[in-house]
Amino acid sequence: xxxxxxxxIVNPVAGIGGRVGLKGSDGAEIQKRALELGAVPQxxxxxxxxxxxxxxxxxxxxxxxxxxxxxxxVRACELEPRVIGSIKPGETTxxxxxxxxxxxxxxxxxxxxxxxxxxxxxxIYRAVGTEVPVLGIPAGVKIHSAVYATNPGNAGELAALxxxxxxxxxxxxxxxxxxxxxxxxxxVFARLYGYLKIPFxxxxxxxxxxxxxxxxxxxxxxxxxxxxxxxxDCLYIIGPGTTTRAITSELGLVKTxxxxxxxxxxxxxxxxxxxxxxxxxLEGHPAKIVVTPIGGQGYLFGRxxxxxxxxxxxxxxxENVIVVSTPEKLYTLGRQSLWVDTGDPFVDKILxxxxxxVTGYNERAVRKVSC
Amino acid sequence: MAHQDIxxxxxxxxxLNLRRFHQAKWDEPIIFELSRKGxxxxxxxxxxxxMRSKTGDVLATLPETMRRQEPPKLPELSQPQVLRHYLxxxxxxxxxxxxxxxxxxxxxxxxxxxINDQLASHPKLAELHPLQDEKTVQxxxxxxxxxxxxxxxxxxxxxxxxxxxxxxxxIYTNAxxxxxxxxSRGEAEQRDEVITTIFSHPSNAxxxxxxxxKVITLYPDEDGYPDLDALKAAVxxxxxxxxxxxxxxxxxxxxxxxxFVAVVHDAGGLCAYDQANxxxxxxxxxxxDAGFDLCHFNLHKTFSSPHxxxxxxxxxxxxxxxxxxxxxxxxxxxDGQKYYLDYDRPQSVGVxxxxxxxxxxxxxxxxxVMSLGAEGLREVAEIAVLNNxxxxxxxxxxxxxxxxxxxxRRRIEQVRxxxxxxxxxxxxxxxxxxxxxxxxxxxxxxxxxxFVVPEPxxxxxxxxxxxxxxxxxxxxxxxxxxxxxxxxxxxxxAPHNSTIHSIDHTxxxxxxxxxxxxxxxxxxxxxxxx
Numbered sequence: 001x002x003x004x005x006x007x008x009i010v011n012p013v014a015g016i017g018g019r020v021g022l023k024g025s026d027g028a029e030i031q032k033r034a035l036e037l038g039a040v041p042q043x044x045x046x047x048x049x050x051x052x053x054x055x056x057x058x059x060x061x062x063x064x065x066x067x068x069x070x071x072x073x074v075r076a077c078e079l080e081p082r083v084i085g086s087i088k089p090g091e092t093t094x095x096x097x098x099x100x101x102x103x104x105x106x107x108x109x110x111x112x113x114x115x116x117x118x119x120x121x122x123x124i125y126r127a128v129g130t131e132v133p134v135l136g137i138p139a140g141v142k143i144h145s146a147v148y149a150t151n152p153g154n155a156g157e158l159a160a161l162x163x164x165x166x167x168x169x170x171x172x173x174x175x176x177x178x179x180x181x182x183x184x185x186x187x188v189f190a191r192l193y194g195y196l197k198i199p200f201x202x203x204x205x206x207x208x209x210x211x212x213x214x215x216x217x218x219x220x221x222x223x224x225x226x227x228x229x230x231x232x233d234c235l236y237i238i239g240p241g242t243t244t245r246a247i248t249s250e251l252g253l254v255k256t257x258x259x260x261x262x263x264x265x266x267x268x269x270x271x272x273x274x275x276x277x278x279x280x281x282l283e284g285h286p287a288k289i290v291v292t293p294i295g296g297q298g299y300l301f302g303r304x305x306x307x308x309x310x311x312x313x314x315x316x317x318x319e320n321v322i323v324v325s326t327p328e329k330l331y332t333l334g335r336q337s338l339w340v341d342t343g344d345p346f347v348d349k350i351l352x353x354x355x356x357x358v359t360g361y362n363e364r365a366v367r368k369v370s371c
Numbered sequence: 372m373a374h375q376d377i378x379x380x381x382x383x384x385x386x387l388n389l390r391r392f393h394q395a396k397w398d399e400p401i402i403f404e405l406s407r408k409g410x411x412x413x414x415x416x417x418x419x420x421x422m423r424s425k426t427g428d429v430l431a432t433l434p435e436t437m438r439r440q441e442p443p444k445l446p447e448l449s450q451p452q453v454l455r456h457y458l459x460x461x462x463x464x465x466x467x468x469x470x471x472x473x474x475x476x477x478x479x480x481x482x483x484x485x486i487n488d489q490l491a492s493h494p495k496l497a498e499l500h501p502l503q504d505e506k507t508v509q510x511x512x513x514x515x516x517x518x519x520x521x522x523x524x525x526x527x528x529x530x531x532x533x534x535x536x537x538x539x540x541x542i543y544t545n546a547x548x549x550x551x552x553x554x555s556r557g558e559a560e561q562r563d564e565v566i567t568t569i570f571s572h573p574s575n576a577x578x579x580x581x582x583x584x585k586v587i588t589l590y591p592d593e594d595g596y597p598d599l600d601a602l603k604a605a606v607x608x609x610x611x612x613x614x615x616x617x618x619x620x621x622x623x624x625x626x627x628x629x630x631f632v633a634v635v636h637d638a639g640g641l642c643a644y645d646q647a648n649x650x651x652x653x654x655x656x657x658x659x660d661a662g663f664d665l666c667h668f669n670l671h672k673t674f675s676s677p678h679x680x681x682x683x684x685x686x687x688x689x690x691x692x693x694x695x696x697x698x699x700x701x702x703x704x705x706d707g708q709k710y711y712l713d714y715d716r717p718q719s720v721g722v723x724x725x726x727x728x729x730x731x732x733x734x735x736x737x738x739x740v741m742s743l744g745a746e747g748l749r750e751v752a753e754i755a756v757l758n759n760x761x762x763x764x765x766x767x768x769x770x771x772x773x774x775x776x777x778x779x780r781r782r783i784e785q786v787r788x789x790x791x792x793x794x795x796x797x798x799x800x801x802x803x804x805x806x807x808x809x810x811x812x813x814x815x816x817x818x819x820x821x822f823v824v825p826e827p828x829x830x831x832x833x834x835x836x837x838x839x840x841x842x843x844x845x846x847x848x849x850x851x852x853x854x855x856x857x858x859x860x861x862x863x864x865a866p867h868n869s870t871i872h873s874i875d876h877t878x879x880x881x882x883x884x885x886x887x888x889x890x891x892x893x894x895x896x897x898x899x900x901x
Binding site: 053151153154157166327328330331334335353354356359362363364365366367368 | 584585587593821823825
């Protein structure tokens with residue numbers, strides 16, 4: 001059997017601000033305050049919980065950074081890591097995380113496992129983008145991104161299945177973060193930073209009778225539905241995401257993955273637009289907005305697509321908002337509602353109620369929208 | 372009897388005794404791999420000269436276009452090899468008659484009385500051909516007409532077609548009738564939407580789609596019941612029909628079913644009732660009394676003909692008087708003198724499949740109902756519901772399992788459980804519990820489309836199993852759930868006493884690798900490996 005390589009990065013300060021009520025752990029000053037308030041680092045413990053599930057794998061090399069950035073967690077599981085890089089113990093920085101990720105990419109790890117929160121996910125994203133499969137062990141205060149397994153044990157298990165070749169699908173998942181400084185002052189503003197490539201399995205109990213072509217087939221089906229029914233001389237404001245990207249791909253266009261694009265008569269009219277550009281384009285054109293809920297959270301507006309502002313939504317009209325989602329994404333939302341948080345209570349109110357969600361060609365789900 | 376032994380000696384010194392079981396394992400290749408050129412089952416002797424001179428070339432009457440250009444590529448084996456092969460495969464199987472088959476919820480795996488099989492294989496039936504003249508098949512036609520009267524009584528509907536091949540074929544029949552109805556009113560183009568619920572059997576969405584409708588799926592409300600407000604938001608002048616299962620595949624009965632029907636009727640749509648889950652409501656509620664315009668039954672499962680691969684299946688589509696003109700042709704009728712096939716139905720949706728239904732399946736179902744009578748049918752439902760709620764109570768005593776939705780309410784004939792808590796606590800998944808349960812000789816099935824309930828398992832005990840049977844089943848599940856905490860490695864590496872140890876499911880997600888025939892396997896798998 002071939003040797004497989006797993007990279008492990010632990011952000012030792014991830015989650016440190018949570019229990020002491022600091023709404024995050026970004027910034028050296030906050031980390032110092034958290035420690036003063038008696039915070040205990042959580043990420044090492046959670047990394048160990050994940051690594052426990054990987055202990056039984058043969059022919060697996062663990063590559064990690066020194067001490068608290070991973071080495072300790074691997075050794076706590078009685079495993080022998082290959083340690084690279086260097087750090088200043090007790091004073092690790094985001095730069096260390098980025099360096100570690102880059103070096104592991106160069107060493108061609110098969111999977112990069114990291115323990116941290118949204119700040120850590122952003123650092124990993126900046127360092128490696130979608131060049132290597134990544135999976136998050138949830139350990140931070142802010143877990144808005146969709147790159148984590150549901151708990152540390154599941155992260156370890158999914159990693160093991162992926163390394164054994166039992167899970168082969170990869171999906172691009174959102175890296176989201178909120179501005180911590182703004183949150184501390186009472187405002188929430190989530191931004192979409194990009195996508196990491198994560199191993200993906202609809203369910204670990206998938207069985208013979210429901211074998212399907214997976215999420216890819218659903219995406220193609222949704223894109224076909226939208227493109228088939230596109231109206232002439234109507235602006236299509238396409239929100240961020242991989243679901244909406246399927247629509248532009250169907251048209252042979254390139255999508256700004258984390259931005260908003262505008263399509264007119266099946267051609268790209270404007271890419272990566274902001275609110276004022278949108279408002280200007282809306283003069284003299286009927287328009288439709290195509291958005292997809294954020295995986296795991298269900299936000300339609302107000303998270304990662306603030307360009308589509310309350311003003312824009314008001315001009316386009318509620319009846320021209322098209323919500324698209326694969327059935328698989330809806331299942332993961334369970335019974336929770338879809339959400340809107342545009343910043344304008346009046347617009348939020350208009351958008352609430354029941355909405356149809358395009359789940360495939362001529363297929364719709366009816367889901368509740370709340371604010 | 373062995374069965375009594377296990378209940379009599381269920382406990383030794385207060386410790387539970389579980390059945391000891393080990394399955395045969397034969398390492399048996401696929402039959403095509405056993406083929407050797409020239410091996411034969413039977414060598415037919417040459418026809419004697421005397422006979423040949425009288426008959427001439429019997430094949431000469433076959434038209435050239437109907438003759439094979441080359442012989443079929445069948446595996447070449449001797450008779451004992453074939454017999455051995457299939458006997459071995461049968462030993463590597465955990466069949467419905469071999470275990471306490473309550474683990475395949477949604478499929479109503481009740482016992483199929485063997486006497487009904489004997490009736491169905493009696494030469495008087497088995498040797499009939501569907502192309503025989505009506506006059507020579509009066510007996511089976513009479514049984515079809517009588518059975519239709521029974522289904523009418525059970526459902527309240529006015530006419531039935533027994534032609535559909537199974538449940539989904541019956542749902543498709545109903546979708547076709549819905550389309551024909553709106554066409555007859557000039558509204559076919561306008562009414563192009565069918566509404567269903569996420570926990571209705573997915574065939575409702577699939578068949579509506581196949582029949583050309585757009586499909587709208589409702590999700591449950593906060594209490595886990597079908598969401599009436601969502602339905603109100605979904606209906607419009609475009610609504611063709613509501614097509615739902617009740618009780619849903621979760622075992623939950625829709626308490627607002629009358630309002631559901633009324634909302635759709637007010638919008639001008641029809642209501643079709645998927646009665647695949649009818650086993651808990653036979654003789655208790657009727658589709659037409661609830662306001663439905665169409666319904667269907669599965670003659671396999673609910674009416675005891677064997678299910679699925681033990682089948683074939685049989686569907687029955689029932690409609691109100693107003694919709695009867697659209698039923699598929701032929702219908703079987705009686706003119707006062709003789710039974711006949713009625714093809715003269717100009718508004719019919721046409722022929723769903725050749726002929727007029729699976730005669731052996733209809734005969735088994737008819738024999739089953741006649742052996743029970745009306746009171747017996749109601750008792751079937753009552754015992755099925757009682758069994759299920761007994762099992763529900765016993766199951767919920769196991770730490771780590773829950774019955775999501777409609778909290779603390781009873782279920783009808785099945786329950787969709789969730790092991791989410793156990794999985795979080797132990798890392799053991801529902802599927803792994805099922806593989807370990809197989810070590811004790813029971814079947815536990817984890818295919819639950821759609822995957823809305825996490826770590827699901829659906830149990831449906833029907834009326835066929837005794838309290839002892841159910842106790843044995845739930846004891847095994849409790850034992851396995853306990854092993855998930857005390858010896859998770861044992862569960863993860865299960866099954867240990869079964870033929871197949873673990874199957875890699877990933878090729879099933881990959882169209883370029885899945886193969887349902889030997890030819891496809893050779894093309895997709897063997898060639899790419901070489």
